[in-house]
Amino acid sequence: EAEVAQSPxxxxxxxxxxxxxxxxxxxxHATLYWYRQILGQGPELLVQFQDESVxxxxxxxxxxxxxxxLKGVDSTLKIQPAELGDSAMYLCASSVSGEGIQYFGAxxxxxxx
Amino acid sequence: xxxxxxxxxxxxxxxDSSVINCTYTDSSSTYLYWxxxxxxxxxxxxxxxxxxxxMKQDQRLTVLLNKKDKHLSLRIADTQTGDSAxxxxxxxxxNRDDKIIFGKGTRLHILP
Numbered sequence: 001e002a003e004v005a006q007s008p009x010x011x012x013x014x015x016x017x018x019x020x021x022x023x024x025x026x027x028x029h030a031t032l033y034w035y036r037q038i039l040g041q042g043p044e045l046l047v048q049f050q051d052e053s054v055x056x057x058x059x060x061x062x063x064x065x066x067x068x069x070l071k072g073v074d075s076t077l078k079i080q081p082a083e084l085g086d087s088a089m090y091l092c093a094s095s096v097s098g099e100g101i102q103y104f105g106a107x108x109x110x111x112x113x
Numbered sequence: 114x115x116x117x118x119x120x121x122x123x124x125x126x127x128x129d130s131s132v133i134n135c136t137y138t139d140s141s142s143t144y145l146y147w148x149x150x151x152x153x154x155x156x157x158x159x160x161x162x163x164x165x166x167x168m169k170q171d172q173r174l175t176v177l178l179n180k181k182d183k184h185l186s187l188r189i190a191d192t193q194t195g196d197s198a199x200x201x202x203x204x205x206x207x208n209r210d211d212k213i214i215f216g217k218g219t220r221l222h223i224l225p
Binding site for chain 1 (some may be wrong): 117144146148153154156157158161201212213215216217218
C-alpha cells in the first residue's frame with residue numbers, strides 16, 4: 001500500500017540551529033500539506049501545496065520557516081533558526097486534490113534543546 | 114471561528130463498545146473524518162462520512178452524524194487493546210477553501 005514517506009523520524013537540535021524535514025507524498029497526489037502537532041493538540045496546518053505552488057501558508061511563521069516543493073513531488077520544510085517552542089511533531093500529508101482525503105506520514109518529532 | 118470539540122479521555126473495558134463524541138460549529142462541512150494516532154506515529158484515517166449521510170458502518174466501526182446538532186460520533190464495537198490510541202475528529206468545509214480542522218483528540222484507554 002502506498003504511503004507518505006517522511007524523514008528523519010526524530011531530530012534533536014539546539015536552539016538557533018537550522019533543521020530540515022523531508023516528505024515524499026503518495027505517487028500521483030497533487031496536494032501536499034505540512035502540519036505541526038504540539039503535544040496534546042490536533043495538527044495545525046502550516047503550508048499547503050498544489051503541485052509546486054503554495055496555496056496556503058497563512059499560518060507559516062515566515063521569519064524562520066520555509067517550505068518548497070520545487071518539482072511538484074517531494075517537499076522540504078526548513079526552520080532557521082530553531083527555537084525552543086518549535087519542539088513538536090511535524091506531519092506531512094497528501095491528497096489527490098485539495099478536497100480529497102488526506103493521508104498522513106509517520107511524522108518527524110523535533111526536540112529543540 | 115470554526116471549532117471542533119472532543120472530550121479528552123475515555124476509558125472502556127476490553128470487549129465493551131467505545132463511543133467517542135465530537136461537536137463542530139461549521140454548518141458548511143462537506144466531509145467529517147475520524148483519524149487514529151498511536152504513540153509516536155502519524156495519523157491513520159479510520160473512516161469518513163459525507164455530510165449528506167447520517168450513518169456509515171465499516172466492520173467494528175459505526176459513524177453517526179447528526180447534522181442538525183452538528184454532532185459526530187464514532188462507535189467501536191468489541192474494543193480491543195489494539196484500539197488504545199488518540200482519536201481525532203476532523204472536518205473539512207467549503208467555507209474555508211477545503212481546509213481541514215482537527216479536534217484536540219480523545220485518548221482511548223482500554224481497561225483489562
